[in-house]
Amino acid sequence: MTDAPTAAAGALPDPPAYFRAHVFVCCNRRPDGHRRGSCAARGSEALRDYMKVRAKELGLKGVRVNQAGCLDRCEFGPALVIYPEGVWYSPKTREDVDAILQAHLLEGGRARHLMLTEHDLPPPKV
Amino acid sequence: MTDAPTAAAGALPDPPAYFRAHVFVCCNRRPDGHRRGSCAARGSEALRDYMKVRAKELGLKGVRVNQAGCLDRCEFGPALVIYPEGVWYSPKTREDVDAILQAHLLEGGRARHLMLTEHDLPPPKV
Numbered sequence: 338m339t340d341a342p343t344a345a346a347g348a349l350p351d352p353p354a355y356f357r358a359h360v361f362v363c364c365n366r367r368p369d370g371h372r373r374g375s376c377a378a379r380g381s382e383a384l385r386d387y388m389k390v391r392a393k394e395l396g397l398k399g400v401r402v403n404q405a406g407c408l409d410r411c412e413f414g415p416a417l418v419i420y421p422e423g424v425w426y427s428p429k430t431r432e433d434v435d436a437i438l439q440a441h442l443l444e445g446g447r448a449r450h451l452m453l454t455e456h457d458l459p460p461p462k463v
Numbered sequence: 464m465t466d467a468p469t470a471a472a473g474a475l476p477d478p479p480a481y482f483r484a485h486v487f488v489c490c491n492r493r494p495d496g497h498r499r500g501s502c503a504a505r506g507s508e509a510l511r512d513y514m515k516v517r518a519k520e521l522g523l524k525g526v527r528v529n530q531a532g533c534l535d536r537c538e539f540g541p542a543l544v545i546y547p548e549g550v551w552y553s554p555k556t557r558e559d560v561d562a563i564l565q566a567h568l569l570e571g572g573r574a575r576h577l578m579l580t581e582h583d584l585p586p587p588k589v
Contacts, residue, residue, distance in 0.1 A: 351549070405530065420547055421548075
């Protein structure tokens with residue numbers, strides 16, 4: 338079976354992927370002192386800027402780095418997610434961003450020590 | 464072969480998908496008169512707000528609607544993309560958003576008349 342897993346039987350195939358890798362960096366900012374904090378308060382905006390510049394410098398084709406609103410993993414931020422894989426990372430430094438660019442986007446592997454997992458969950462809503 | 468297509472042979476599997484469907488609505492705004500226009504100038508912010516409210520009202524589980532920075536398909540905006548499928552839509556009205564919620568997120572199909580394809584390309588850079 339060669340259909341895309343999301344295509345219903347007999348359905349037209351989806352268009353080809355528009356981007357090979359689409360990175361979304363949470364840049365949500367909450368007021369200081371908010372119980373969940375926020376990715377921007379944890380420095381995500383500078384990391385987004387750095388990732389955009391480095392992705393361009395590396396000549397990565399078909400890769401787009403975007404900012405996004407709150408991805409709801411605030412406690413583990415700065416949070417970013419790479420699609421279509423749906424792999425999440427929490428880079429704290431420029432070196433972490435470099436590691437993600439190298440391992441995931443250049444080599445097609447994973448920067449496993451920086452990944453979020455299904456165990457990184459927000460606290461229950463109050 | 465049951466490995467995820469992105470996992471190298473012998474690599475650990477990725478964590479399970481954190482969201483079943485992750486929607487990114489471009490809310491980039493350019494100055495009036497910009498040659499490419501922008502999704503916000505085409506009304507994307509109100510459509511994002513509506514989609515967030517309706518997704519909640521419909522009780523869609525595992526679906527998150529986020530705003531995003533410029534997705535670079537400005538001429539065809541308002542643009543949104545749904546991952547992990549990587550399917551792009553251009554909703555102009557609330558009724559279009561309803562059609563996407565119903566066909567794609569509730570029924571697992573496609574609102575095909577609203578989809579962007581590989582032929583919807585930005586003009587060459589000047």
